[in-house]
Amino acid sequence: MRLEMSSNRQQRLCVAMMRNVGGVIVLSLLLVFVQLAAGESFSPPGTPKNIICRSPEKETFTCWWEPGSDGGLPTTYALYYRKENSDTVYECPDYKTAGKNSCFFNKNDTSIWVTYNITVVATNALGRAFSDPVEIDVVYIVMPNPPEEVTVTVIEDTNWPFLRVSWEPPEKADTRSGWITLIYELRIKLENEDEWEVHPAGQQKVFNIFSLRPDSTYHVQVRCKPDHGFWSEWSGTTFVKVPDYFPRERSMWILIAVFAAFIILTFTFIWLSYMKIHNLKHYVLPPVPGPKIKGFDKKALKNGKFEDIFSSLVVSDFPPTTSNYEDFIVENLEVFVPEEQELIMEDSKDLQDDSIKSENSTCDNDSGRGSCDSHTLLIDKGGGDKEEALQSDQEGSQDERVPTSPEEVMEEDLLACCDEKNSPDISEKVKFTPSLISPLPRYNLMNQPNPPEIGKKHCLSDSLLNPDSLPSYFTQPPSTKNDFRSNPWECNFNHKQHPLHPQTTGKEHLQVQNEISWVHVDRTEASLGVQAPSVRSTEYVEVQRVSGGNMVLLHPVSAGQENSGTMSHQTEHYSRVKTVNNDSGLLLLQKESTGEEMGICLSEEEVESRATSNGYTASITPTSEKPMVGINSTLPILDDRMASGYVDTATMFGLPTY
């Protein structure tokens, strides 16, 4: 019985064991099948990829990697690095600080002097995987943190507000000591836009943004970068709202006003200038004055023929050539032709001063004074008012002595000498006949010392019969006897006159007298200058014949003529033409005896008075009286004339005037 029961149990156990084994096998098979069915395989891990190392401040750095497949098994990662040229392999000291799949190198482990060779290894149960190594130079992997404390403010000082953005470098970056040098960049956009406007900012930490749209919101961001390295991330967005403003209106109106004013002014100016365009034109561009030269032909100028033009301008006479100076100086013979006058007096154009006058007081070739001759030819009535007569004739206050005849002239001289002293007494006596012999101008006996002197000289020389004074003259007279007569009356001051004498022997006396008279006149003339309009051309007049009726025929004397009749004139009639002497053919005006004598006396006196300087003494009388004696009176007419002071011999005597 008991056997039967145990065998049943053994059989039941075996079956159970077999079932368990089978179950296990089935389970294992199932497991295997399940595993096979799932497709997973345990494999070594995949290689890590993309190792990135960055340093925020060049003092530490961190590396990150991407893990590959892990092969289904738990995989661990390890980072190993070697330093430059060294075979020592180091493992990452810090896997945790920087997060998962990272390695952090602290300051002690970071060196800027060497490069790092970094490899990441993935390990699982089945194998390892090595990543590609990465060469690291810490300096070149610097990527700073973004700038901090970015502030944006709206500056509204002016009518045009703008944004001012300011920031600070990241804290870790040591820019203060110069360990890192950062440059910045900012970007801005309107709130509803997508495009950013990027502005580089260099190393500065402030930036201004203009041209804002009013009443809108802006977004601003900043980032930075070291010299060699990477740009940081953009900072957090800063929002700023620009207020609404209307600045344009005011300034724009101002601009418009200024513009309008400017345009108005311009137009006004143009209009004004247009109205007076000619004036303006002339004002701005004055017309070029044309040449105003006599004889200048503008058209010829335009034609361009310069030689013709300039030749027309050339005055051939100028400059004067050298040979004709004498002509200029002296030879201007003044021919005085009064209405009835035959006598022509010659005046010199010389305007000399007193010195010259003294020289030329007597007639000479240089002076060319017709006055020398003309005076003597003038009929001179006795009387005192020689001066008056002269004055009446002349303009101004100057006395004009009008010699009427040669004799007269002498007389005149004497009378002049005398008269001047006793002018009121003998005023009646002397009459001047300016017509006969043109009076030389300005014959001022009174006013001028020189003429009186010369006249005095005349008187003196004449009266004195001073051979010394008339040496030449004395020599000459032998040829012409008459000269001698004239000597006492002559003041031959100027030897120049000699040439005159040979010319006309016949009229020497006349000439002499003329000379003498003209001496006076010359002097005066010289002293006074050639001024008078009353200067009339004078010519030598010679008494041609004397008619019985106390007429003197005068004819103009020309050079070379001789008047024999005159030869004998001389001695007698120097003082005055009073009578007509048949011999002499001269009309001698008779002075009043008293006048004569007085004249003589006066002349004496005058001479004395004037000769004080010269030392002449009056010894005139005998000689002077002589002619006077012979003088007859046929004076009434003449007296009348003399009274008038200006006797026209021609009219008186009806002489033909040549």
Added chain:
Amino acid sequence: ALFYVLSVSQWGLWILLFWPQHLTLSSPLDCRDDQGSLSRCTSISQEKLLDRVIHHAELIYRVSEELCSLFEELFIPFPFRLQSNQAAYACITKALPIPSSKSEIEQISDKWLLHSVLMLVQSWIEPLTYMQNSMERYDHAPDMVLNKTKWVSEKLFSLEQGVVVLIKKMLDETTLVTVYSDQNTVQNDVQPDVLESVMRDYTLLGCFKKDAHKMETFLKLLKCRQTDKYNCA
């Protein structure tokens, strides 16, 4: 034992893996500095290294100058202030065989220039550390002073490393890097008079400033010699 076998095999594999890469990487590649490019030179070029070292020295000098003036303003009363040309004799580095005159400097070789710089740098690491510690014991030392001192100390250490690398590159020599020692801490146990310590620190800072300038000058001269050998002064 098994563990060691495993680790050794691991390292062997590691080396085997790296070996060909090392070989491949040893060939000079294009040194590119552009961003995003991960391929770099195997090593930093000598020129770049020298530039960086110089830049480093410049910064150290600048900061030391600031630190010195700041310290002087804060802690040193007027009568005690040193002139720039004084107290050179008190510097700790006067014993070093470092060229000091211009003529000496002109005659010295590049090698000795570098070694001089290294000597200078190495001789200052410890004092600076000490100074840093002593400053921290001041009652009211401002943070700026402390930070600067710390900064300078760190940078100096970094400079040392750079000079070492530079020497290795230029002269192909290997020198030892200073190892921090804890000897200074012993000195800190002594509590000197405050004024004395301040004066000492002040003197130290002055000396350090001068030496920092020397370092910078040497390095710049070295650089000048690299480019234009006969025109450097």
